[in-house]
Amino acid sequence: MSGSTRSDFASVWSLYLWIGIGVAVLVLAAILFAVVRYRDRPGRVASGPDERTAVEIGAAVVILAIVALLVFRTFHTEAEEDNSSATDAVRIEVDAFQWGWKFTYPGQGVTVIGNNDREPNFAVPAGRRVSFALTSSDVIHAMWIPEQRFKKDAIPHRVNHFDMEFEELGREQGLCSEFCGFRHSGMRFGVLVMSDKGYGRWLATHR
Ligand SMILES: [Cu+2]
Incomplete structure (x- = not known):
């Protein structure tokens, strides 16, 4: 336990919040970009499927890293609260x-x-x-x-x-x-x- 229970869990919570805000901004920006840049215009036809393996693997690695960080921080904080080893408690x-x-x-x-x-x-x-x-x-x-x-x-x-x-x-x-x-x-x-x-x-x- 690094501080009070409240501050320990508040810091876990704010980590989730900021990552959540970051992901939301990225996703909304990507949607907005696609909507504006590739909107329907006379003479334009839909493109076919396009595979970009490197980009997809990169995205998967970033997502896995974020999940790993959140899982680690959550369980680490939780474990500290579960640790009843102090004798003067x-x-x-x-x-x-x-x-x-x-x-x-x-x-x-x-x-x-x-x-x-x-x-x-x-x-x-x-x-x-x-x-x-x-x-x-x-x-x-x-x-x-x-x-x-x-x-x-x-x-x-x-x-x-x-x-x-x-x-x-x-x-x-x-x-x-x-x-x-x-x-x-x-x-x-x-x-x-x-x-x-x-x-x-x-x-x-x-x-
Ligand atoms: Cu009850």
Whole structure:
């Protein structure tokens, strides 16, 4: 992880965006050129098929290179978030259920639980690595924190491990992003990003 989860994924996203814009400009320019340059005129007849192997191979190589770059950057960033090796990380176990969330801090004696009627809020210290262990008690849910550009499935009988790093102090809205039944849309939670001191106080008051 080179920076916060948000900045890591934002840089992947902007790479996709700029390559997408570049490709769109090239394709539209080629179409416009063909439309204007080879438009219908009196006496003009359509040309037959024209093979230019070198140009076609060149285009294929460029496309493959772009795809390879995007796949590498995506999986590389993803792998960094999946790497739960830091020993000083804050550990949080997340259990998703219909329709709410349970956040447990192992060894701290702190558990926060909430549902549609009372949205749970859990705290994390800013600038520190937070290791999540995410699972589900019933059906498949997904833990989504749009501010962080991050989403992970919560699957029954399976634990997904991932790390995140939060930067800005404040509250970030989280929600379930996998349709999971009647009250799915109300399955929300809050992430309270705090200073180290504030986080310590929060833990103490939630024991
Ligand atoms: Cu859900």
